[in-house]
Amino acid sequence: MSTYSIPSSPIAVNLPDADAISEFDALFRATSAIGVTSAGGLHRLAASEEDGRVRDLLRDWLVRHGFHVQVDRVGNLFGLVTFDPSAPYVLCGSHLDSQPSAGRFDGVYGVLAGAVAIAGIARRLRERGVRPPCNLAVVDWTNEEGARFQPSLTGSSVFTGALSVDDALACTDAQGITLCQALERIGYLGEEMLDIPVAAYVETHVEQGERLEREQISIGVVRETWAALKLRVRFDGEQSHTGPTPMDQRRDALRAAARAISAVYSEVGKHGDQMHGSVGRLDVYPNSPNVVPSKATLYVEFRSLSTDRLEDVGKRFAQILDDIAAQTGTHVEVESRQLRAPVALDSRLAQCAHDVCRSLGLRSVDSVTVAGHDAISLSRTVPSCLLFIPSHRGIAHNEAEFTEEADLHNGLRALSALLETLCVTTQNSR
């Protein structure tokens, strides 16, 4: 992680010019139209036909702007600007996939701002005949959202080696289509992983919280994340007829699941604002009005800054699940259990980001992220930086998600200046 010497202060950078800002606006408008919902949101699930079309649009844009485009085995779409084939890359990006009926900003902003920023930096450097010590690249990570395929953060996790290519490609959606098949259908199943040295990773993202807006701050520099305990829990009961079957003979998986959902909220409620929790997905089988359900699968999550707190809740919740199973005559199985430890992001990059903001006259603060992001994935193997821009009322995963144009542009300026600083001044200290 520390083979590169990351600068601690910004160089005098050239901000994106008016053309670059218009370029960003046009690109954002164009991508927003792909998968647009009637309420003006976005419904663009990973590796769907819409995801294919927005990828095509990005790919064509990158090619037109001199990037070399490469797609890896899990569909991560890279746009590379290589000044020196032996030099490391400063990589930036995010994701173009969305949740169902979600907003226009989550993920897509980071990819488009990165593409536009790099195109501008590369043009300026080439005009000035500068060959910087680092190359630049932007990436659209596959299936960050984890809406269609689980787990989330698929592409970035494979890139860091946390998830194997085979496991990722074997993930299935609710219709049983594998990620491999879905990527092949849209033409984004690449042949090999990209093996490039990465000096630093930078991601810009909407905050999904209301602090920046409330305090009128342009940039949040994320320092740490909450931990998360994610469980997939399955109750098995027995199919029977909802009419004649005596109540005391029923083994109703949905009845058990309902109790488990209430138990999640009751556990979370004990921790005030120190814990969040939810059940976002529940699959019921056979899910027919006249049949007592034989199977119910819950996707449970608990989130907290404190891993200890999550461990405690995890133990207690396991006991609660056993009790519910015993009371309802069902069998319970925790199909998967993932404890995502909290991550501290690279402090040199964070400091550099603050310095860049100051030099641009943009107010910045340290932030914490509760949600997972590709930058958190990357940070496990690459020095990483996550920058937040304001979100109106913190509305996220909702069609009403909104960020002011001025905030989008400020984020683009900060990203552009940070990327140029890193590209021009990062030294290989090997």
Add this chain to the structure above:
Amino acid sequence: MSTYSIPSSPIAVNLPDADAISEFDALFRATSAIGVTSAGGLHRLAASEEDGRVRDLLRDWLVRHGFHVQVDRVGNLFGLVTFDPSAPYVLCGSHLDSQPSAGRFDGVYGVLAGAVAIAGIARRLRERGVRPPCNLAVVDWTNEEGARFQPSLTGSSVFTGALSVDDALACTDAQGITLCQALERIGYLGEEMLDIPVAAYVETHVEQGERLEREQISIGVVRETWAALKLRVRFDGEQSHTGPTPMDQRRDALRAAARAISAVYSEVGKHGDQMHGSVGRLDVYPNSPNVVPSKATLYVEFRSLSTDRLEDVGKRFAQILDDIAAQTGTHVEVESRQLRAPVALDSRLAQCAHDVCRSLGLRSVDSVTVAGHDAISLSRTVPSCLLFIPSHRGIAHNEAEFTEEADLHNGLRALSALLETLCVTTQNSR
């Protein structure tokens, strides 16, 4: 309803011969293979490709055995044996569709036993040169189960006029495919409703209870049904991110639904064995692990012999739903509410069925049905009779559903004798 004089005692009937019994066994084996599950059950949803294939098989069998086949606008498949075009019909039947991963006997038994019985009766009458006062017909009613399309009992409800053709055809499955489209795809969307006078309707069905098996009785003659209160309830919340959204700002439709499910069981529990209740289906949107659900739709039912009891529970449950909505910041709407009153089946037919059983040396008792059946639908406009045969342990809507061959054959004998009695002795009393 009382235009026909139904006989109160059986004529000396000719039982189905050994050939007819083998014919039934062969037909049952053949249909059981269409939609068979790995556990030996049946998965044959209404108007699915499998339903199309089993209908083809029945249609071909009927044509080979001299029936005139007609399909009405909602896919009800009739096999008619007409001795006198001006005479009314004695109709029998049930349904070929199944619940998901269900058993081999529910519904299909009544259709096949009816077809084999009528073929035998018609052959004998024609051999003897008898022209009886009634014609005979067998029917496969569309979508009795209500698994793929709601409401259940679709075909029989349209036949009686309780449901309009247009409403039935507009029903959609979970993929948004209408019943009209599904029937068209399998070639069972007929052009007109069948307008035939029906003197009586007879259905044989597995008991889905354990009494007949326990008491070693061959035939249950259903006298009455439980009432049912069926509700479709939708909670509307607000999509948000399961990570950063503060817990007190969440409006979680699934959290509300979980409470409502627990409330159903708690209400039912107050009534001992006088009430059954369930939530068999729950649809969650967007049902993505990282999104607080904005919509949850529950299919709730309460069943009891007493309509008053259901009315009381219905009122209290409406209040509970409002309370849950208020507590969870959601909005609740009862999208549909159907109170199915209890039905007393035709007593003359029931008496005739008992007499027929006695003359055959088969033990019979009066039964009550908790579940709905096409015969209950029909009974609102046509004198109807519902005969139960034993179900092993009462297992229903489950792949393990089982009825002994001897019981299937006894049911066929009783049905055949009852149909012949009705066909030969029912007088038009207009």
